[in-house]
Amino acid sequence: MPELRVLISGASVAGPALAYWLARYGCRPTVVEVAPALRGGGFAVDFRGAVHLQVLERMGLLDGIRSRDTGGSPLRFVDAQGGQLAAMPPEFAGGEVEILRSELSRILYEHSLHGRDGRASHPEGPPAAPAATEYVFGDSVTALDETADGVRVTFERSAPRTFDLMVGADGMHSTVRRLAFGPERDHVSHLGHYVAGWDLPASARPDLAGRSAGYSEPGRMVSVGRVPRRAGEDGYAGEAFCVFAAAETCYDRGDTAAQKKLIAAAYAGAGWRTPELMATLPDAEGLYFDAISRVDVPSWSRGRTVLIGDAAHGATLGGMGTGTALVGAYLLAGELASADGDHRLAFARYERLLRPYATRCQEGGREVGAFLAPADQEAIDARNALLNDPVRLAAMLDTGREMSAGISLPDYPQSPAAFRTAAANPGRPGRI
Numbered sequence: 198m199p200e201l202r203v204l205i206s207g208a209s210v211a212g213p214a215l216a217y218w219l220a221r222y223g224c225r226p227t228v229v230e231v232a233p234a235l236r237g238g239g240f241a242v243d244f245r246g247a248v249h250l251q252v253l254e255r256m257g258l259l260d261g262i263r264s265r266d267t268g269g270s271p272l273r274f275v276d277a278q279g280g281q282l283a284a285m286p287p288e289f290a291g292g293e294v295e296i297l298r299s300e301l302s303r304i305l306y307e308h309s310l311h312g313r314d315g316r317a318s319h320p321e322g323p324p325a326a327p328a329a330t331e332y333v334f335g336d337s338v339t340a341l342d343e344t345a346d347g348v349r350v351t352f353e354r355s356a357p358r359t360f361d362l363m364v365g366a367d368g369m370h371s372t373v374r375r376l377a378f379g380p381e382r383d384h385v386s387h388l389g390h391y392v393a394g395w396d397l398p399a400s401a402r403p404d405l406a407g408r409s410a411g412y413s414e415p416g417r418m419v420s421v422g423r424v425p426r427r428a429g430e431d432g433y434a435g436e437a438f439c440v441f442a443a444a445e446t447c448y449d450r451g452d453t454a455a456q457k458k459l460i461a462a463a464y465a466g467a468g469w470r471t472p473e474l475m476a477t478l479p480d481a482e483g484l485y486f487d488a489i490s491r492v493d494v495p496s497w498s499r500g501r502t503v504l505i506g507d508a509a510h511g512a513t514l515g516g517m518g519t520g521t522a523l524v525g526a527y528l529l530a531g532e533l534a535s536a537d538g539d540h541r542l543a544f545a546r547y548e549r550l551l552r553p554y555a556t557r558c559q560e561g562g563r564e565v566g567a568f569l570a571p572a573d574q575e576a577i578d579a580r581n582a583l584l585n586d587p588v589r590l591a592a593m594l595d596t597g598r599e600m601s602a603g604i605s606l607p608d609y610p611q612s613p614a615a616f617r618t619a620a621a622n623p624g625r626p627g628r629i
Contacts, residue, residue: 199223199224200538201219201224201533201538202227202359202360202361202362203219203224203360203361203362203363204226204227204229204338204348204358204363204364205226205227205228205229205364205366206337206365206366206367206371206373207228207230207365207368208229208235208302208306208332208334209236209298209302209366210242210302210506210519210523211506211507211508211522211523211525212228212230212367212506213228213305213306213309214256214305214522214523214526215366215505215525215526216228216309216330217256217309217330217526218256218526218529218530219530220309220311220329220330221611222530222534225330225331226330226331227331227333227360228309228331228333229333229336229337229352230335231367232334232335233334233335234334235302235306236298236302237299237483240297240394240436240485241267241270241291241295241296241297241298241424242296242297242298243294243296243519243520244262244292244293244519244520244523245292245293245517245520245597245598245601246292246293246520246597246598246600246601248602248604248606249292249293249517249520249524249601250294252520253523255527255606255611256308256527257308258304258305261304262294262296262304263294265296265297265300265304265426266294266295266296267296267425267426268287268291268425269286269291270285270290270291270295270422272285272290272409272410272422273285273409274413274581275412275469276469277412277469279469279470283580283581283582283585284584289594297424301519306332309330333352333355335354336352336353336354336355337352337353337372338350338351338352338353338363338372338373338376339351340376341377341502343501343502346361347359347361347501348361348362348363348500350363361540362503362540363501363502364502364503364504364529365377365502365503365504365505366504366505366506366522367508368506368507368508369385369487369490369492369507369511370385370450371504371507373504373508374504374509377502378499378504384492384493385491385492385511386490386491386492386493387445387489388490388491388513388562388566389442389444389567390440390442390443390489390566390570391440391441391443391446391459391463391486392438392485392486392487392488392489392566393437393438393440393460393485394436394438395436395437395483395485396433396434396435396436396481396483397421397434397435397437397481398432398434398477398480398481398482399432400477400480401434401435401473402473403434405434405435405473405474406421406422406423406435409421409422410422412467412469412471413570413577413580414467414468414577415571415573415576415577416442416570416571416572417439417440417441417442417463417464417570418439418569419437419439419464419469419471419474420437420438420439421435421437421438421470421474423436424436437474437477437481439460439464440489440514440565440566440569441464442566442570443463445488446459446488453484456484456486457478457479459486460475460486461475461478488513489513489562489565489566490512491511491562492507492508492510492511492512494509494510496548497510497544497548498540498545498548501540503529503540503544505522505525505526505529506518506521506526507522509555510551510552510555510558511559512558512561512562514562514566515561515562515563515565516559516560517558517561517601518558520558521554521555524551524604524606525547525551525555528547528550528551528606528607529543529544529547531607531609532544532547532550534609534610535609550607553604554604557603558600561597561600568580
């Protein structure tokens with residue numbers, strides 16, 4: 198394992214989590230990220246159920262993440278006059294603990310920089326010790342050429358390098374998946390809705406996001422609110438969130454202005470305070486816009502290349518993707534260490550352990566668009582009635598917890614030395 202050269206594409210969640218575990222087992226992985234730095238802003242992500250919390254605890258992160266808990270995302274659904282129709286409790290969207298995605302990425306990034314002896318490197322200043330993970334920002338993979346003993350990787354900016362293994366942790370629109378497994382259209386299915394979110398500009402009316410509220414019309418929902426943890430950010434005025442039904446549309450993912458026009462067109466003529474929210478779009482920064490989709494790849498590995506997180510089993514919303522990504526990072530690194538770097542054995546074990554769990558979790562993404570933006574008034578009324586029924590709501594929450602707990606984590610040794618001890622004593626507990 199110390200000799201294993203691993204390149205990970207993507208520095209959001211799955212990539213740094215995998216880098217942490219590989220470094221803990223003695224590797225010095227490299228992470229390449231197309232963005233020039235860690236991404237800021239963004240919305241909250243959640244962890245729910247015993248398995249998610251168990252992984253965070255084994256990483257030594259649970260207490261730190263709980264200290265940054267947003268408190269969940271309560272939401273009132275209102276009518277056109279602002280009268281409350283139903284309420285979504287914080288734990289419905291926020292699980293046991295919810296954290297801003299940007300804060301989670303920063304925590305995982307810094308955690309992955311810890312040296313093998315526990316000393317840490319700090320990105321803002323001179324390192325206290327050589328970082329356990331190498332990060333290359335502002336670059337991306339453009340070609341993969343696998344040979345008998347490695348993968349020669351061509352980059353957009355850096356000189357080509359050869360690695361033993363290539364890991365695609367670069368999200369729903371994975372470049373690594375496209376290069377190694379084929380075009381996106383073969384693996385990503387549109388589920389009938391689009392989702393958008395943006396920070397309100399400082400010029401927005403102060404009362405616009407005064408209290409979290411959402412408004413539904415057939416096929417479209419818009420909401421606005423504030424995250425208390427972001428209250429101290431300069432210029433933070435709140436954030437908007439939208440879900441709307443639409444057939445798959447071709448658009449340039451790099452053209453923010455075109456995306457804003459698509460969103461505005463989808464909400465033309467909508468009631469409540471929707472026109473005010475749409476008026477904030479032209480000046481909004483940090484727009485998030487994507488289809489609600491699902492990723493299905495017949496095999497998560499091909500030769501020396503393997504997929505993890507959303508690149509392998511993504512669901513845009515409702516699929517417990519963040520928690521599953523951390524579970525996957527734990528399993529992939531643990532299996533590589535257990536197999537002493539034999540990628541063929543490790544990749545097969547990783548997929549066999551994770552795929553049934555990830556597939557069940559993905560199913561939640563199929564209904565999330567229709568739940569948030571029901572197709573007709575009858576479906577809107579049924580959604581609101583469910584949210585107003587404590588018994589049915591509790592049952593839904595319990596189902597989600599049970600689904601997230603539907604895997605038993607192997608108890609891998611927690612250091613290279615412990616793996617050597619386990620290998621020398623095969624009759625003693627090691628990998629379950």
